[in-house]
Structure formats: C-alpha cells, structure tokens
Amino acid sequence: MALGEIWYGAGRNYQDFVMVNIGYGIGSGVIIRGTPLYGSLGMAGEFGHITFDKDSDAQCECGNFGCLEALASGNAIAKAARKELERGAASDLLQACDGDPSRLTAEMVAQSAKRGDQVAWKVFDLAAEYIGVGIAGLINLHNPEAVFIGGGVAQAGDILFDRVRKAVQARALKKTSDAVSILPATFGLRSAVMGAVSLILSGVVNLNVEHNNDSAKN
Ligand SMILES: [Zn+2]
Numbered sequence: 508m509a510l511g512e513i514w515y516g517a518g519r520n521y522q523d524f525v526m527v528n529i530g531y532g533i534g535s536g537v538i539i540r541g542t543p544l545y546g547s548l549g550m551a552g553e554f555g556h557i558t559f560d561k562d563s564d565a566q567c568e569c570g571n572f573g574c575l576e577a578l579a580s581g582n583a584i585a586k587a588a589r590k591e592l593e594r595g596a597a598s599d600l601l602q603a604c605d606g607d608p609s610r611l612t613a614e615m616v617a618q619s620a621k622r623g624d625q626v627a628w629k630v631f632d633l634a635a636e637y638i639g640v641g642i643a644g645l646i647n648l649h650n651p652e653a654v655f656i657g658g659g660v661a662q663a664g665d666i667l668f669d670r671v672r673k674a675v676q677a678r679a680l681k682k683t684s685d686a687v688s689i690l691p692a693t694f695g696l697r698s699a700v701m702g703a704v705s706l707i708l709s710g711v712v713n714l715n716v717e718h719n720n721d722s723a724k725n
Contacts, residue, residue, distance in 0.1 A: 508692065509536025509543055510709060511701030512655055516693030521652045525645050526692065527554060528699070529638060529667075530658035532568065533576040536702075537649055554645065555580065559637060579637040581613035581660045587630045588616045598626035617663035634660075635667045639674025646679040646687055657692025657699075664691075 509526035512518030518526070518538065526536040533555030537544040544551045555576030556569050563573030565583065577583055588600055592608040599622065601608075603615040619627035642654055661667060668689065675684050692698040 508657055508698045508702035509538050510705035511698060511703075512693060513538060513541065513543075514705045514708075515701055516655075517690065518653075518655065518693070523649065524651045524653040524655060525642075525649060526655045526657065526698075527638075527642060527645070528658040528692075529580065529656060529660040531580060531582050533580045533638075533658075535645065537645075537651075539649070554641060557641065557644070559641070575637060575641050579634040579641075581658070584613040584616050584630060584634045584660065585611045587634070588627065591626050591630060596626045599624040600627055613660055614662070617660070617666065620666055621663075628666075631663070631666060632670060635670035636674055638667070639671035640678055642671055642689070643675045643678035643684070646675060646683050650683050651687060653688045653690055655690050655692045657695070659696065661691055662696065 508528055509518070509524075512524070512526055518524055521538075522541050524538050526538070528534045528536075535552040535554035537552050546552075556567065556571065556574045558571060558573050559575045559578055560573035563578065565577040566572050567574035567577035569576075571577075588611050589608045592598065592601055592604075592611070599619045600611060600615060603619055604610040616627045616631050620631040638656075638660075642656075645651070646654065656668070656671065668691070672689050675687070675689065679687075694701045
C-alpha cells in the first residue's frame with residue numbers, strides 16, 4: 508500500500524511518510540527518503556503488534572495479549588461492540604445487525620456512531636484513540652511529513668481522523684506533530700490493490716534491472 512502511494516498516489520509529494528492500514532488487522536509501511544523500510548526479514552512496520560496494554564486479556568491473532576490490533580482493528584471494534592450488546596447495552600446496533608450480534612461489523616459500529624448512538628460512539632472512539640496514540644508514537648519514531656491512513660476502518664472518515672489528529676496533537680512531540688499531515692490513503696479501499704500492483708511492478712522492474720545487468724556481464 509505504501510508503494511502504491513509512492514508510485515501513484517499523494518505519496519509522490521512526500522519523501523518521508525508512513526502508510527497505516529486499519530482493516531480487519533493493522534499494519535504499516537514506512538517510507539524513508541523515498542525508500543520502503545523492509546527490515547532484516549521483510550517484516551518491518553508490524554505496527555499492529557506493538558503491545559499497548561500489557562495487562563489486557565484481549566488476545567491478538569499473533570498470540571500476544573493487548574496488541575494494538577487486538578484493541579483497535581476492525582475485528583476488535585466489532586468484538587467490543589458485540590460484548591456491549593451481550594452485556595445488554597441499549598443501542599441501535601441491535602437493529603443494525605438484525606438482532607444477531609455475531610453479524611456486527613466495524614462498519615456498522617461506525618455508521619451507528621455517526622448517527623449518534625452512544626454505545627457505538629464509545630466503542631469506535633476508544634479504538635480511534637488507540638490508533639491515534641499509536642500514530643503519535645510512529646510520528647515520534649520516524650518524523651514523517653505525512654501519515655496516510657487506509658483500510659476499511661479509515662472509510663469511517665471524520666470520526667476516525669478527528670480523533671487521531673487530536674491524539675497526535677496531545678501525544679506526539681509538538682515540533683513533529685505540528686509539521687505532519689494526517690491524510691486518508693489516496694485510493695481508499697483500493698489501496699491494497701494498488702499496492703499489490705506496485706509490488707508486482709517493482710518486482711518486474713527489478714527483474715529487468717537484474718536481467719540487464721546479467722546481459723551486460725554476458
Ligand atoms: Zn499481535
């Protein structure tokens with residue numbers, strides 16, 4: 508997704524940026540001086556697996572407890588809302604899921620929150636705050652010019668972005684947070700597809716370079 512932003516999206520205007528994907532899970536891609544940060548095993552940017560609450564009983568898909576992904580991903584938002592309904596909270600969400608909490612999605616929670624449902628708003632806002640606190644950390648760590656947020660949860664729009672910007676202002680170092688733009692990913696839900704295309708193309712380009720080098724040697 509970060510490559511898609513560099514090649515085709517608003518990322519073309521930035522040398523240093525972070526792409527954060529918040530969908531079923533949470534991940535990130537870090538671009539430093541126009542180059543993606545891969546890490547020794549190609550696993551850099553596993554933003555979603557930073558432990559946010561060491562005492563949490565929310566288990567992450569990675570096996571750890573209290574990861575950001577276990578607290579604030581689309582899956583976590585749906586789970587938290589489900590818990591509220593099972594606890595008997597009065598909420599529009601019950602109609603939204605046709606009376607079956609197992610069918611709740613993060614999108615339903617975002618929609619209900621926007622309509623003013625307090626339970627949905629509380630669940631969504633807490634997740635958005637976690638995401639904002641995490642992004643403040645990324646900003647302190649990498650000092651990017653921009654942070655792009657994509658994925659399903661990012662489609663909620665202002666209720667996510669306003670909360671994230673507030674958390675960043677409150678938590679990141681002032682000099683870095685004043686200078687950073689927090690923006691929706693250029694391609695919305697197509698970001699992952701654009702990223703996949705870019706990844707394949709970058710493979711093709713690199714193969715061409717290697718091939719040309721080989722021919723030069725031969
Ligand atoms: Zn995890």
